[in-house]
Amino acid sequence: MTKLHAWWNGRWAVPLVSGALILASFVVGRAPVPRPMGDVLMVAAAVVAGTPIVTTAARALRARVVGIDLLVAIAAIGAVVIGQYWEAAAVTFLFAIGHTLESATLNKTRSALAELVAVAPDVAVVMRDGAQVEVPAASVATGATVLVKNGAKVPVDGEVLAGTGALDEASITGESIPVEKSTGDRVFAGTVSQGGFLQVRATGVGAETTLAQIIHRVEDAQDAKARTAQFIDRFSAWYTPAILLLALVAGLVSGDVVLALTLLVIGCPGALVISIPVSVVAGIGRAAKDGVLIKGGEFLERSATITAVAVDKTGTLTTGRPHLTDVVVLAPAMDRAEVLSWAAAAEAGSEHPLARPILAAAITEGLRPPPLPEDTEPVPGKGITATTAGRRVLIGNLALLEQYDIADTVGAAAIADDLAAAGRTAMIVAVDDAVIGVVAVADEVRDDAAEMVHRLHASGVTTVVMLTGDSPLVAQVVGKATGVDQVAAGLLPEDKLEAVADLQRQGYVVAMVGDGVNDAPALATADIGVAMGAAGSAVAVETADIALMGDNLLRLPEAIGLARRTVRTMRQNISIALLTVALLLVGVLLGGMTMSIGMLVHEASVLIVIANAMRLMRRSRHLSTAALLPSRPRRAAGAPTMAGRS
Template sequence: MTVAQKLRGRWGVPAVSGLLIAGSAAIATVFGAGFASNAVMVAAAVAAGSPIAVHAVRALAARVVGIDLLVTVASVGAVVIGQYWEAAAVTFLFAVGHALEQATLNRTRSALAELVAVAPDVAVVLREGGQIEVAAADVAMGETVVVKNGAKVPVDGEVVAGAGAVDQASITGESIPVEKAVGDQVFAGTVSRGGVLQVRATGVGADTTLARIIHRVEEAQDAKARTQRFMDRFSRWYTPGIVVLAVAAGAVTGDVVLALTLLVIGCPGAMVISIPVSIVAGIGRAAKDGILIKGGEHLERAAKITAVAVDKTGTLTRGRPLLTDVVVLATGADRAAVLRWAALAEAGSEHPLARPVLDAARAEGLPVGQLPEVAESIPGKGITATSGGHRVLVGNVALLSQFGIADALGSDRVADELAAAGRTPMIVAVDGVVLGVLAVADEVRPDAAEMVAELHRAGVRTVVMLTGDALPVALAVGEATGVDEVRAGLLPQDKHDAVRELQREGYVVAMVGDGVNDAPALAVADLGVAMGAAGSAVALETADIALMADDLRKLPQAIRLARRTVATMRQNIAVALVTVALLLLGVLLGGVTMSVGMLVHEVSVLVVILNAMRLLRRRARSSAAPGTAAVGPHHGAERVAEPALL
């Protein structure tokens, strides 16, 4: 940057004014104080004060009596009564403070600048049988782009060929690159760290996740918090009050200097900057960590959360059932035989619980490709299949009864025990003989228990699980995750009512959910939280807080950050108010001059700024021992009211 560019920048006015002040002091030292030194000092006041006066006039045109007017009146009055040094010092210090504020706001907006910087400029597209480099904005929906090692992903899309690792820190805040293969989703602005990927574009230009995040962060940093709105209303009365105080003091004492000094001392500079700089820094820090907070008001509300309501399926659990148990009952049978016959029958089923059986059989090297000759689903009971002359049944006790199979081996007792443990049991019988019982359950997220513990450490008094699942399943997941309360068998309206009940009990409630059935509860909660929102336009638009990564631990992290931000805002307001009060007292008692008062003011502004910038530092997250939580000995069940509805 050239000298001319610097002078035209935010530091140009203070630099010119400072040089003129230094020149005036030099002239006074060499030739003595007189017309020449005074003229240069007035020029310094004009150089620094002109932009201030312009802002004051514009504010007055909008019927706003602001800080700029106080400084302008005080500096003009100082020149009129011959206090040239005071006029120059006040305007110079105010200009320096303004430049510091701008520099700090730009610094606290660094998260937004970094997001803009990661937006890709070019893309390599497969067109006409070859690779063509085009502007990222020129990629059409449905086109295939090639992403090589070290290159930025130019679009949101699905991997259609290749494999590799992608650094998603700019979107989700994850510090470790994520392995990508065919069928996986990638986001614009992420970076390939190995391998070559071919990606079919599903989002381009302004329709990418990165573009939506940039838009939302920009809006959030400009949105005012409730405290900031209060301070705005306060300043509308405070500033005219200072003017009245100064006029009254001058009229009573006949001391014009005292009146002008009160105008300068009363400037609430630190007060004005205290809240916005804290909010911008807090939201910026959150964005860097993959937490999208939609505005200052939501940030303030997150700091007050005392209860968290959490959906189970897809939130505390992965929403993906796994095979957890294979209980062998028949003499001469083994685990492989029970699983092989069950997989043969399930190969002809479209029920969601068929997949975990087939996946488990495939993982153990058992044949799963063969379809049964006949397969029939029995609603509410299970499935029957015929293969190679053998009849296979997979279902509940009612299915065995329908086909006249005697339960001499106690499969009903085993099924009841598995159901009580929160799993979905399935009895397997071949040619009228019970072989064993399988159990399927939903996997509890590895970070669910840690999230609950961290919420308690962050000051949340109660964590409540709201689920439509049956009570045994819900209790098993609750025990595995450590939630304080379990409410099961709930319809969407019931979840809404549960949140309302918590609010009536005096809690400030955050609702965490990921499905349509959570929408009523999310809407009525004090704070709606969407998890795993990367790539989800709906979540980014509707949630108050969006956790970009599928990481539950970011919720307590967001609450802790919100509380740090609100604490910083309060500290800054206290610094501003105490500074003004002490300075006003100093002026009325004598000893505080106009220039000294402005210097103290600017020091208080600097203190407020530095305090807010502490929010930009990443704090180490308290952690529990990592591990995979599970329901009962293994995992939580997805369904139990009608076990084995296959």
Template sequence: MNKVHAWLRSHWAVPTVSGLLILASLTASRGFGSELWGDILMVAAAVVAGTPVVLKAVRALTAKVIGIDLLVSVAAIGAILVRNYWEAAAVTFLFAIGHALEAATLNKTRSALAELIAVAPDTAIVLRDGEQVEVGAADVIPGETVLVKNGTKVPVDGVVSGGTGALDEASITGESIPVEKVAGDKVFAGTIATGGFLQVTATGVGADTTLARIIHRVEEAQDAKAKTQAFMDRFSKWYTPGIILLALVVGLLTRDVVLALTLLVIGCPGALVISIPVSIVAGIGRGARDGILIKGGEFLETSAKINAVALDKTGTLTEGRPQLTDVIALDPDFSEDDVLRLAARAEAGSEHPLARPIVTAATDRGLPVLGLPEHTEPVPGKGIVALVDDQRIAVGNMALIRVEQADTRETTDAGATAVVEELAAAGRTPMVVARNGHVIGVVAVADQIRHDAAEMVRRLHGAGVKKVVMLTGDIEPVARAVAAQVGVDEVRAGLLPEDKLEAVAELRRQGYTVAMVGDGVNDAPALATADIGVAMGAAGTGVAIETADIALMKDNLLKLPEAVSLARRTVNNMRQNITIALLTVAALLAGVLFGGVTMAIGMLVHEASVLVVIVNAMRLLRKRADKADARFAEAGVPSPDRAAAQRA
């Protein structure tokens, strides 16, 4: 009984009943010669299929909306009034069939969202009072220990506190190669254990998990309208009344009611109305499967126009884990250890990314770095000045040292300028160390260039990006050394956060549509100024997922050109759909005016065009292999992104 009720509520119930009544009508009239029963059954078929359409049209009219349902309703009722029962039944039956097929295929375009919802875990096994207890995933208390066994889903976001294992993180990052997890690693709800046994300390539960945020983001994005879609909505508000007026004028001029009603049917802008949203839903869904979250249709359209990409150097083009490479003493009274110790003592109170490798290297050498400086004064874009044991220690570039020397009347740099230039030319970041304005040495750090940085730039150019610009606070020689290896088109070095903002604004003034890729902290002003702000490695970062125009869940540079390419394909798909819809309407109008197209044929072609548009959009759901990956495969080696995943 439940199955019967479920079927009656399905999209296929109305067209099935209507179709059976049409068959019964044809059997009665042609098989048994009963025209009366044939007409009654045909009208019944039209009523069954047409009633939902009329009700929708009435509801739309109460909301002051004139839509497709009104056109079909008027045409069907008019056909019945002129005793053209077959046309009335055929039009409403075909419209019901089209609606059912449209609903079914639209559900497929939303399959990415359905898959995300499907991977959301329902239960969790937690340790409570030393016992394993099964509870609802949403009932886990943050801080509790959750057990993740082989073959089960991770029910919460958390940190591995014990055990080892491998997780398939495809639902979050789009990468299907399992990732090894050990103590201290982050895990995400919805990922699947493919081996091992993990004890996880819960940090995010229910709506606070990364998966929940992704689902929420995709739901909002698929419903958000693109600028073109908003225009088409406005166009439809005028188009539909225009078709009604055209049919009325043609009917009055020709005295042919059937011709006027046929114009109403073939003028339905169904394919036109659905042409854009179905492409947006499919494109955003494809992106979600691949770990690319796009905020909505408007941002998808803008991303398709991207022709300039601005990138931060540290943490984007480089690994973001600099290490100390050189310690050079320039004053004979100071050893290398003395230079490093004083630099580390000063940097102990700094939040700058380059402070950590200096402090770490000093600690590894057994040098005393305990305690914080008495006073710390960061100098943006130059370095840091700290008071250490009543001595003023400056660590930074030559501009900072000159400021310090101006205060102490020191003038010599002890050869520091030449050393700085030599180290910078080698791609290292040098920092001069001065005590009370007197230069005592130079320390240098280097950040390894990411293995896929050059390939990313190449793919961006292949995707239609004209200019790739590096924006960095590092000095010019270091920036140029990195740029030479990566292949960027332009380098802007020595920039403060406000300088990066101005650089992005300048690119926009030059007519570029700019995407800015950054960490969302130091680069926040530039990200806000760019046409599209891109956050990388957003998994587990709720703020990035919610605020970035495009959030790349995996810290994978190759996802950036993939996102641009997806946006371009989606917009091209939208244009193809609009063309199909307009050509169909034009051809049908010509067919009606010059003869040969009936009301039923018009509705059949109209519904066929709707399905063609949807099927065309569904092509976006297919995984598109990159040509570069194919070349790597032919050579028998993994592509850079696959190699990175294997190393992870």
């Protein structure tokens, strides 16, 4: 009994039973039995297929919604009343089978969400009292040590404590190339070990993992309505009652009840209603598979109109990992190691990002780790001054030397200008009252930065603007290397906001690309805010309109291209739906259009619309090529490097 109940509540039960009754009616009609028996079976088929339709229509009416089901219900009941049993059975059967196919194909367009859910790990192996214990993944506590063996799924977000291995992170970033992991690296739940052995300290478990946040966001996004879908909903709220009124008037004027019922059937705006949601679900699903998280249909639709992209420099066009490039010795009595040692000693007490590459270079070159300075004082916009080993060390620009009345007798300013012109951030080093040298650091331009700008232009973006707090000289070098259209340098966060607003005043639809936190004002002001490399960042996933989960810059033009394809598909589907209704109306006016034929054509248009939208689930050839490029940037031979103390 339980199995029968489950089967009856399945997707195909109603169409199958209704179809069997229609077939039985035809068989009985050719057998030597009384004719009413065939009519009874045909009415039974209409009742089986029509009951869910009438129930849905009644519920909608109670909620004061006049929908498609009401049109079909009235037409079917009217057909039974006037003795058109075949028409009633055919209309309800075709509507039921169309609804079933629609449900099945809509579920298929949500396959990206299903795949994300499928990769969620069920179990974890944790260390407890020195022993390996297998527990449900959801029960792992934050801070626990989790073991990830070859072939296993990572059950938590965390940090590698020990071991090495390669993880397939396609479920998070969309990248198919495994990523090498070692001590200190971050790992994400749902990724799969392709080799090695890792000990991981859990930092995010259960609903706190990046995978769980992505699943939640994709689920919400696929249910969110695009602006066009909201318009279609409002349109349908007026259109359906209008069809009811038209059918009533046509029936009263012509005295032809069949004509009125036929108008109800062919006026069903099913293909129109489904045209937008199925496109949005397919588009967002495709994006999710590619590691692009789009917050909802509205943002997907708006992204198709982007004409200008504003891009933050550090960490977006560049790797965001500056390194030491030059040590220029200007004091005759010193060598490279001594100049670097004094610079590192001053920076040892600094929290500025450019202190790290100087300290790292000193360690790499085998210099003794500098002691912490007795005193460190940052000088905003100029550099720092520190006291170490009883001596005052300055590291910064020419303005810092002038503030402390130190004469540039060795041409350090000219050298710093030459280095800046080459795209490097130069810092003059002085000990007590004498300049001893110049050190310079630089960031690497990503290999795919120029290709991203090229593809943005190819996708229809007319203007790409780089916004940075770096110096104009450094910014110009980056701009030239990447091919951006405009460069705005020396900007504070509020200046970036104003730059985005200025683009909007010029008539551009602006997307701002940043890290989702530091560029928050500009991201909020832009028409579309895009967070780069958002994997593991709850803030970015929640606040950005679009989050590029990996570090692959080419995902941005891919996302814009997908948005444009999705909107084109929406328009195609709307055209198909309206053309179908128009042709059916012409068929009624010319005669020969029955209710059953009208419903058959109507359901066919619904399936055509769904099939058209499902094309979005395929990765285009252009995107497939992009996916083959490395997601982790490496500097090619001769590629420029640049950075800035911004």
